[in-house]
Amino acid sequence: MRLAAFAFGATVLSFMTGCSEDGAEKQPPARRPVLSIVVQPATEHQIGFAGTIQPRYQTDRGFQVLGRIVARHVDVGDLVKAGQKLAENDPLVYQLAVRSGEAELARARSELDRAAAKRERTASLVAQRISSQADLDSADQARDAAAASVRQAEASLVKSREELRYTTLIADADGVVTSVDAQVGQMASAGTKVMTIARTDVREAVVDLPEGVARALSAGSPFEIALQADATIRVGGEVREIAPQADAATRTRRVRITLDRSADPFRLGSTIYARALAAAGSSAIEIPATSILERDGATLVWVVDPASRSVRAIAVEVAERLDGDVRIAKGLEVGARVVVAGVHSLVDGQAVAFDEGAVK
Structure with missing residues (x-):
């Protein structure tokens, strides 16, 4: 009798345990709350810096x-x-040098005329066999030396006149x-x-930018320049030169931006406000730096699938790192929902709960 009662109790307990396990399996898994944003293209880089207008030359x-x-x-x-x-x-000393050079040139020319005349007489005497060929050779040498003295005197006079002009x-x-x-x-x-x-024909805006910002720029990057005295007066410009090294004291790099036109209000020395713009057609996406997951040498972000309400990791390429943000060049589509916190504790396919109104 006792054995029958024990067997009946064991059967009931086993049935109840099986029902409990089946019920637990049928319950949906708990969704983990996450912070997320829907990213948009960064069409403008809204960082501005003070600078001055300086000449390019x-x-x-x-x-x-x-x-x-x-x-x-x-x-x-x-x-x-x-x-x-x-x-x-x-100019007195140099005027006297010019007069001396003119006198020296006149003397050299006179000596050349004398040497040339002597050479002609010697040549006539040689033709009459009165003088020797050696006398004619000496006369030729004297004439050539006199001609060289003339050229030297002419060069010296040109130099003296040039120094007087200086x-x-x-x-x-x-x-x-x-x-x-x-x-x-x-x-x-x-x-x-x-x-x-x-020179006032070509003017530039000169600004000192933080090293991280300057590193993200390149020659030709567009800027908008506005006068600090009147912000309604604006002109476009492009980066011409970026200092290769940061200043040792301020850790900033000097950037020179050539103005599109030399507008009169932008006088030399004027204080300006320079705002960097994204290049035309740029589709880069900016997300918080906390969204980035570095794993096994790869750069990843967690993207939420709105249909299944689960996450998956995708590889991305980082274009630049800004203050608190990261600019993504490849791998992330506009409109994707990205997890921005707790990225190290998620797994692929994990169910999540999120606020659908957050937009970057």
């Missing part, structure tokens, strides 16, 4: 000969034209005087900077 002007400055015709801020006199050295400092192009480094009465050695002339 500027030259340090100085005398090419030693002398004492006796006149300076321009000052800082003056507009100059090509060929205009800027300053003058004392005592007047001339503007080589239209521009504006940005600095003056010598005063009247001062001795100026050859090559010493007297003033700086900046």
Whole structure:
């Protein structure tokens, strides 16, 4: 009797246990809540930086000969034209050198005329067999030496006249005087900077950018330049030059942006605001840096399938890393929903729950 009761109890317990296990298998798995966004193309790079307008071309002007400055015709801020006199050295020493060169040239020419006449007489005497061939050879040599002296005197005179011309400092192009480094009465050695002339026809915006931002740019990257005094005055520009190294103190790199046109409001020295734009037709996508998963040498992101409400990992190519964001070049489609937190604890096919309104 007891054995029958025990067998009946075991059968009932086994049936109840089987029912419990079958019921647990039929329950759907719990969905894990995740933070996600729907990404959009980054059509503009909205980072702006302060800078100044500077000339693309500027030259340090100085005398090419030693002398004492006796006149300076321009000052800082003056507009100059090509060929205009800027300053003058004392020309007396060089005027005397020109006179000496002219006298030396006259003497050399006179000596050449005498040597040429002597050679003709000697040639006549040789023809009459009065003088020897050696006398004619000596006359030829003297005439040639006199001709060489003339050429030397001519070259010396040209040099003296050129040095006299160098005592007047001339503007080589239209521009504006940005600095003056010598005063009247001062001795100026050859090559010493007297003033700086900046050309006004080609102007550039010069900005110092963080190294990470500058590294993402290249020659030709588009910018929009606005005056800080009046932000409604704007002009386009393109990157011409990026400093190859960052400044040791500020860790920024200097970027020069050539303006599309030399608009008058953008005067040299004006303070501007430069905003980087994405290149035309760019379809790069920006997502938070927390979305990136590095695994086995691959760069991955978790994409949510809205239909099955599950996640899967896809490989992507990172174009650049910005402050807190990552720009994706390949592998991610516009409109995809990407998990932005907890990427290290997900597995392929895992069911998730998400807020459908989040958009990047």
